[in-house]
Amino acid sequence: MRHFPTLAAGLALIGAALPAAAQEAERIQVTGEAIDTWCYFSGVMGGPEAVVGSSHHTCALWCSAGGIPVGLLGEDGQVYMVLKIGDDATSNGGDTQLSIASHTITADGMLYKRDGINYLVVAEVVADQDIINRTHEDFGVVPGFAIPEPGQ
Amino acid sequence: MSAPSLALALSLLAGAAVAQDFSEGSDAREWGLYGESKAFFAATVVDPLCELTGDCPDNCGDGARQLALLREADGVMVLPLKNGQPAFTGGANELLPFCGQAVEVDGLLITDAELGAQNVYLVQTIRAEGASEWIKANRWTKDWAAANPDAAGQGPWFRRDPRIAAEIAREGWLGLGPEEDAAFLKEWFQ
Numbered sequence: 001m002r003h004f005p006t007l008a009a010g011l012a013l014i015g016a017a018l019p020a021a022a023q024e025a026e027r028i029q030v031t032g033e034a035i036d037t038w039c040y041f042s043g044v045m046g047g048p049e050a051v052v053g054s055s056h057h058t059c060a061l062w063c064s065a066g067g068i069p070v071g072l073l074g075e076d077g078q079v080y081m082v083l084k085i086g087d088d089a090t091s092n093g094g095d096t097q098l099s100i101a102s103h104t105i106t107a108d109g110m111l112y113k114r115d116g117i118n119y120l121v122v123a124e125v126v127a128d129q130d131i132i133n134r135t136h137e138d139f140g141v142v143p144g145f146a147i148p149e150p151g152q
Numbered sequence: 153m154s155a156p157s158l159a160l161a162l163s164l165l166a167g168a169a170v171a172q173d174f175s176e177g178s179d180a181r182e183w184g185l186y187g188e189s190k191a192f193f194a195a196t197v198v199d200p201l202c203e204l205t206g207d208c209p210d211n212c213g214d215g216a217r218q219l220a221l222l223r224e225a226d227g228v229m230v231l232p233l234k235n236g237q238p239a240f241t242g243g244a245n246e247l248l249p250f251c252g253q254a255v256e257v258d259g260l261l262i263t264d265a266e267l268g269a270q271n272v273y274l275v276q277t278i279r280a281e282g283a284s285e286w287i288k289a290n291r292w293t294k295d296w297a298a299a300n301p302d303a304a305g306q307g308p309w310f311r312r313d314p315r316i317a318a319e320i321a322r323e324g325w326l327g328l329g330p331e332e333d334a335a336f337l338k339e340w341f342q
């Protein structure tokens with residue numbers, strides 16, 4: 001019995017690490033920009049500040065339509081992978097997610113944390129500010145070829 | 153707690169705390185990305201919305217949903233963000249034929265603690281467990297071509313996709329509307 005506190009602490013830590021614990025959900029309201037998670041996480045097109053907002057809007061459309069997961073880059077700096085918006089679970093290139101590319105929205109929904117990834121099931125988009133992150137003023141267009149040369 | 157149970161519990165705890173190296177046996181092609189690491193592993197293809205919420209349609213949603221890889225070695229749910237094509241294309245279409253099946257995959261994990269990138273993946277090849285032949289994860293553009301036989305114009309899919317073209321026609325390349333777009337384009341191409 002004298003080892004009980006040690007075992008209890010170990011079991012608590014283990015419980016927190018098991019997948020079942022991560023499937024518990026928390027209702028949250030998060031404000032953030034609908035981003036292209038591949039370019040943001042991989043750095044393939046440049047630094048994280050350049051692959052958001054208006055500079056990257058065309059690429060965000062490409063990636064959303066191309067089935068790359070859309071995330072909300074929250075004001076807290078965390079990325080929330082959007083699995084569903086309202087009744088629309090079309091997270092693989094769906095119209096709803098395409099329509100909010102680069103928009104800053106406020107989403108009310110359920111947050112599931114699993115293996116270091118935040119998954120968001122949005123019940124309602126309570127505010128849509130459209131595109132307010134005017135990154136083109138600093139970065140132009142990213143990638144540079146996103147807008148074809150006139151006449152091409 | 154019995155000794156075997158304690159050992160199992162401690163091994164799970166250790167596995168959760170220390171990121172594992174899945175590069176052994178990988179033939180993945182490097183992309184030169186910050187935070188990339190080759191990763192070959194066995195997994196089951198799952199629908200993450202189903203795994204997390206219990207909302208489980210037939211066949212993982214028939215292509216509508218993102219799909220994930222429940223890794224056999226440690227139970228971690230890996231989310232593929234990308235397929236193997238350098239064409240702005242995701243991984244879900246590549247996994248869909250294997251919904252609910254045990255597979256092996258090869259590709260690149262992306263890990264960047266500063267940005268919060270963890271357990272996200274670029275899948276390059278996939279095969280059903282026990283199969284000898286690998287399948288390249290490059291079906292996305294074929295699926296797109298089949299779904300868009302009348303897409304006009306020249307060039308890659310993203311230059312011809314009707315939905316993207318409609319968004320750009322309505323809101324411009326920057327998404328800020330035609331007037332801002334026109335002013336920007338004049339300066340951008342000077």
